[in-house]
Amino acid sequence: MISFSLTGPGESSKLRIGKPAECGDSGPEDAQTGGMQMMLRLNHFLSLALVLWVGSALAQSPHVLNTFDGTDEGWEQGFGTIQNINYDENGRLTWETDGSGGAIRDNFNNLNAIFQPQAGGVDLTGLSAVEFVNVMYTGDDPTINVEFFMQCGVGYTYKGSSALIGHDVQFVSGVPQSITVPLSVLLPTEIAWVTSWGINIRAHTAQAQWSLEEVRSLGPSLTERYIARFTPESPDNGFQSVFVNFNGDAIQGNGNVQSQAGLSINPAAGVDGALEFVSLGGITSGGNGIGGALSIGNGAGKFSEVPNDYYSRPTDISNYQFIDWMCRATGPEGESIGAALFIQSGGYNYQNLGGQPVNLPADGQWHKLTGELTGLNFVDNVERIGINFYGHPTDLTIQVDHIRGHNDQPTDVQNWSLY
Secondary structure, three states, X not given: OOEOOEEOOOOOOOOOOOOOOOOXXXXXXXXXXXXXXHHHHHHHHHHHHHHHOOOOOOOOOOOEEEXXXXXXXXXXXXXXXXXXXXXXXXXXXXXXXXXXXXXXXXXXXXXXOOOOOOOOOEOOOOOOEEEEEEEEEEEOOOEEEEEEEEEEOOOOEEEOHHHHOOOOEEEEOOOOEEEEEEOOOOOHHHHOOEEEEEEEEOOOOOOEEEEEOEEEEEOOOOOEEEEEOOOOOOOOOOOOOOEEEEOHHHEOOOOOOOEOOOXXXXXXXXXXXXXXXXXXXXXXXXXXXXXXXXXXOOOOOOOOOOOOHHHHOOEOOOOOOEEEEEEEEEOOOOOEEEEEEEEEEOOOEEEEXXXXXXXXXXXXXXXXXXXXXXXXXXXXXXXXXXEEEEOOOOOEEEEEEEEEEEOOOOOXXXXXXXX
């Protein structure tokens, strides 16, 4: 369920190949207009989704990233010479090298992968390592040196063995090895958007046949994650890839386009900065009052530089039970604004967190809006985390201090001194 409580700050080198995907659909048509009819329809949709959904989503903890049962999961030659990429009856990826050396890698768009398929970048936030399971070659060379690498972040930064584990790994013909590659050297903006991982076979002398059984992530789950804090020092000039998703006519200066127009960062608001915009009163669509809807991905993208949220999606919030938006509204006495939290996941499926809007009083005080994720689908593959404000009669200034995922039961007071 969605709830709110009163609180406040005073209380305590290889470039990507291919065209980035375009912004997906904003959501069902009813989401554009708001109102209780929309909420009822979404409740019905979510009830059906709950009935159809079996089991629980993978947590933001160990995932199988690639398995090769009946597919090569889109692995490809990265550079150099890689031959005969295929898979075998034992569920292993197979390929050959001719001695000149070459790299094989997961496709940049994560095509056909078992985890976050079609993702531009995979979110590994909170995890400690990636393991390449049972890598092996056979051939006349007694040993061959191998570099394990990743490409990550908006710049597709190449991180090889020298950076990740300090050295190449020597393989002996016919002897499988499982190699663990630490993620500790990656920046937060890099680990949130890992575009590719792969194996670079160094030059050798004879033809060699290679195999890889699986790739998986390792490490403990996060129990709390600040998806955005909107400080001036935060990524994307403080915006952290948040943008106006739909109903932009209701946000002053936006012009009803998917963009950051009309949004600003107020460094003096909240704890250490806050997102700020003016929600226009009296805006309607199809006879229904509307407010603007905001969305964010992993919090590490650069929407202001590339006007598309490709670099911020998807993200993994499956190990959290709740999402908080810490908000305040300022306006005429007695005014308020309705709001509801939502996600778009697994291919932009629109799902409401809780289903009923809350009333955010325009009293200049901070209120924690909490939505529950339990029972929602595809929460390990979330393109957007959002808030949909509803129509209201007069203009209001709205600020968002942070967006947070967690497992704590909602309480009346948030301890702001925690960050």
